Amino acid sequence: MGxxxxxDRDTDFLLPPSIQDWLPEDHLARFVVEVVDQLDLSxxxxxxxxxxxxxxxxxxxxxxxxxxxxTGVFSSRxxxxxxxxxxxxRYLAANTHPDHDTIATFRRRFLPxxxxxxxxxxxxxxxxxxxxxxxxxxxxTKVKANASKHKxxxxxxxxxxxxxxxxxxxxxxxxxxxxxQVPVVEGMDIPAEIARRESRLExxxxxxxxxxxxAQERFEQEQADYQQKQAKRQAQRxxxxxxxxxxxxxxxxxxxxxxxxxxxxxxSRIMPVSGGGFEQCYNxxxxxxxxxxxxxxxxxxxxxxxxxxxxxxxxxxxxxxxALGTVTDLLADTGYFSKANVQACREKNIRPSLAVARxxxxxxxxxxxxxxxxxxxxxxxxxxxxxQLTTQSGRALYALRKQTVExxxxxxxxxxxxxxxxxxxLEKVAxxxxxxxxxxxxxxxxxxxxxx
Numbered sequence: 001m002g003x004x005x006x007x008d009r010d011t012d013f014l015l016p017p018s019i020q021d022w023l024p025e026d027h028l029a030r031f032v033v034e035v036v037d038q039l040d041l042s043x044x045x046x047x048x049x050x051x052x053x054x055x056x057x058x059x060x061x062x063x064x065x066x067x068x069x070x071t072g073v074f075s076s077r078x079x080x081x082x083x084x085x086x087x088x089x090r091y092l093a094a095n096t097h098p099d100h101d102t103i104a105t106f107r108r109r110f111l112p113x114x115x116x117x118x119x120x121x122x123x124x125x126x127x128x129x130x131x132x133x134x135x136x137x138x139x140x141t142k143v144k145a146n147a148s149k150h151k152x153x154x155x156x157x158x159x160x161x162x163x164x165x166x167x168x169x170x171x172x173x174x175x176x177x178x179x180x181q182v183p184v185v186e187g188m189d190i191p192a193e194i195a196r197r198e199s200r201l202e203x204x205x206x207x208x209x210x211x212x213x214x215a216q217e218r219f220e221q222e223q224a225d226y227q228q229k230q231a232k233r234q235a236q237r238x239x240x241x242x243x244x245x246x247x248x249x250x251x252x253x254x255x256x257x258x259x260x261x262x263x264x265x266x267x268s269r270i271m272p273v274s275g276g277g278f279e280q281c282y283n284x285x286x287x288x289x290x291x292x293x294x295x296x297x298x299x300x301x302x303x304x305x306x307x308x309x310x311x312x313x314x315x316x317x318x319x320x321x322x323a324l325g326t327v328t329d330l331l332a333d334t335g336y337f338s339k340a341n342v343q344a345c346r347e348k349n350i351r352p353s354l355a356v357a358r359x360x361x362x363x364x365x366x367x368x369x370x371x372x373x374x375x376x377x378x379x380x381x382x383x384x385x386x387x388q389l390t391t392q393s394g395r396a397l398y399a400l401r402k403q404t405v406e407x408x409x410x411x412x413x414x415x416x417x418x419x420x421x422x423x424x425x426l427e428k429v430a431x432x433x434x435x436x437x438x439x440x441x442x443x444x445x446x447x448x449x450x451x452x
Contacts, residue, residue: 111431
């Protein structure tokens with residue numbers, strides 16, 4: 001370990017005070033250090049070769065990032081400045097001052113290891129008797145990408161600009177050929193102008209390929225849905241019933257003129273946001289323990305809706321260590337409901353409580369205390385779940401969803417201040433979301449510990 005910068009928080013200065021005197025005993029920064037000191041960081045330290053100047057220890061940099069995300073300081077430059085200006089950050093850095101390049105490089109370099117550290121923190125919470133899995137509330141929230149929606153390029157506009165640039169290249173080439181007869185406009189460098197337009201044409205071609213690839217993925221999904229609907233209608237005909245509603249229209253292949261790609265972060269998507277309007281976003285998913293409000297699973301998606309997010313969520317939940325306990329119930333709003341999702345939960349021995357329709361607010365006192373209807377005699381999991389949601393125990397269970405996962409999102413976005421990601425690209429954004437939820441978990445664990 002001789003190639004790391006010494007991080008000593010216990011030695012007194014030549015003159016008082018000691019670093020240990022800087023913060024009260026119950027300060028969050030102290031708890032962050034306590035948590036990080038118990039994590040296995042060997043996967044990080046092994047990647048340091050020991051060559052060059054001495055490096056800041058991963059424990060110090062990780063502590064700075066966790067505390068930064070927990071308190072709304074996400075910028076590496078602001079974290080660097082805080083190691084000079086903030087007593088808490090100065091304590092975490094042990095009176096050293098990692099520069100912003102070091103902090104930013106560490107975050108970017110070790111994003112793949114954040115997920116393993118996230119699980120380690122959950123195991124630590126289990127050892128501290130702060131969490132034991134049982135009921136999980138799942139939801140998604142739109143978080144702005146590090147890109148402007150005004151940098152989005154539509155397929156129709158791309159074709160228009162492409163045609164214009166090709167015409168200009170042809171005109172410039174013709175003018176170059178006729179340069180001996182017709183003088184070139186003073187100050188015009190024809191080869192440079194042609195090269196500039198050819199470079200833009202290459203960028204447009206790449207953008208069009210991205211849009212066309214997305215269009216093909218959409219067509220395949222729409223085609224599968226269309227065939228499923230057709231099969232369902234045919235099954236009704238075979239049973240002697242007339243299919244209800246209009247027959248579905250077959251999907252059309254190829255990109256639409258309105259299809260877009262963002263030139264800053266092409267993996268982000270235009271999504272509707274709460275309050276109205278559209279933004280360049282990612283859809284961040286989190287499963288939250290209803291007893292403790294600790295996030296126990298995360299993943300990131302580019303999909304605007306949540307219909308396909310049950311399987312990724314329960315897959316991640318199923319991969320958690322057995323020591324954390326067993327998930328028994330999964331609560332989610334109507335955006336997650338489908339027969340396939342109900343069946344997927346049942347196959348994992350998880351009881352689903354997925355709202356089939358929007359909640360009916362302000363039930364009358366007689367409805368709230370009315371006896372439960374008898375359970376239907378059926379093996380259909382959807383019918384069974386619908387009945388469960390109408391019972392008093394089922395309504396009380398589902399009510400935990402709104403008071404669990406939605407407050408967590410509200411605190412992460414409004415109190416901690418994560419309204420926009422710093423990273424770009426689906427993989428990096430997923431890592432940053434895991435880091436943010438890890439910071440939330442540490443912050444929440446400190447509250448739960450004090451309440452014990």
